[in-house]
Amino acid sequence: MEKLKVAIRYGADAVYLGGKSFGLRNLADNFDVPELAEAVEYAHRHGVKVYLTVNAFPDNAEIDALERYLGEIAEIPCDAYIAADPGVVALLRELYPQRDIHLSTQANTTNWRSAKFWQSQGVTRVNLAREMSLDDIRETSGRCEVELEAFVHGAMCISYSGRCLISSALTGRDANKGECTQPCRWNYAIVEESRPGEFFPIMEDDSGSFIFNSKDLCLIEHLPELVQSGVASLKIEGRMKGIYYAASVIRVYRAALDSYWQDPVGYRVRPEWLEELSKVSHRGYTTGFLLGKPRDLDHEYLSRYVRSYEFVAIVEGDAPGGGTLLAVRNRLLLGDTLELIGQGCSFSTFTLTAMRNEEGLPLQEAHPNQKVIVAGLGGAGRFDLVRREKAAQVAS
Ligand code: SF4
CATH class of the missing domain: 2.40.30.10 (Translation factors)
Structure with missing residues (x-):
């Protein structure tokens, strides 16, 4: 609740949050039903929209529990549900045809045909996969009526926007159920199969080898192109982050976006925005896929968190x-x-x-x-x- 209030205070127009079930980010301090009601009431009082995540991928055994959970939160007047699984989208359409549905980045929409498909399924906003380039976003926007949303800041997955089984395989904690232990940040070695227990280090440098470890996304320098591409909403990742991180990042993007709208032609990236973003914990910054395929420089070889x-x-x-x-x-x-x-x-x-x-x-x-x-x-x-x-x- 404190993080939600901080996000609103520092300039978010909308917040996304999870209940206790089916919302991914199960390690975050999610909201129980009374807290959800309080959160939505607080946000609406401040003119801020609330999107409720139901973006896990349930298996058959969980469908009944999912329906019960959706029944429990039915009265919460959120502005949209965020879902990823087609079955969950269909269920939401069936149960709550009047509510907007946003498609989670977890559904990995990477092209305009996919976006159009989801539009035909009644989805009102598609949160695009982080793997899309600016040209792809522009084309998708030109070919679809559905609202588009793009991540602009935060952690990157090495797999398609979190559709990943490394954590599940290595620790039994499934990223697709919101329990990722982030093994993509770990140091890896090679074991020859007839020598179990003998680890051959892979040395990219003295730190070891962080072969799956991406830098963090930061698109502060490309907001005008994103706005002009037709994207309706810019999203900042932060449900697992602290309030200082949320406040610092939101206030910079708020200032940048306000500055753009005040004077689109004279807009310039200000050094203090970059300085401010360098003051929060991050793994180095990358533009990800926005300007083309990531290269070696977009990878973080040191598993290093910079925190000044x-x-x-x-x-x-x-x-x-x-x-x-x-x-x-x-x-x-x-x-x-x-x-x-x-x-x-x-x-x-x-x-x-x-x-x-x-x-x-x-x-x-x-x-x-x-x-x-x-x-x-x-x-x-x-x-x-x-x-x-x-x-x-x-x-x-
Ligand atoms: S292990 Fe890494 S790539 Fe896989 S879901 Fe977790 S954060 Fe993403």
């Missing part, structure tokens, strides 16, 4: 006796140099010279889950975030 800043606190609001109340998420120390971010793309820097707990006692340091009051953050509002620079980090 860490999220340390979220603003809860004004403290009753003066100052700003922060909910601490990472250790805070007096003397820290911190940055405060909010809506828009700016940030302000400040030094933490004093803080006290809610009882008014002065503190030298604060720990996760503690609430502290700090002075000097005049103008900071609910859901503004505090971050701290850290040394470049390399982690597997």
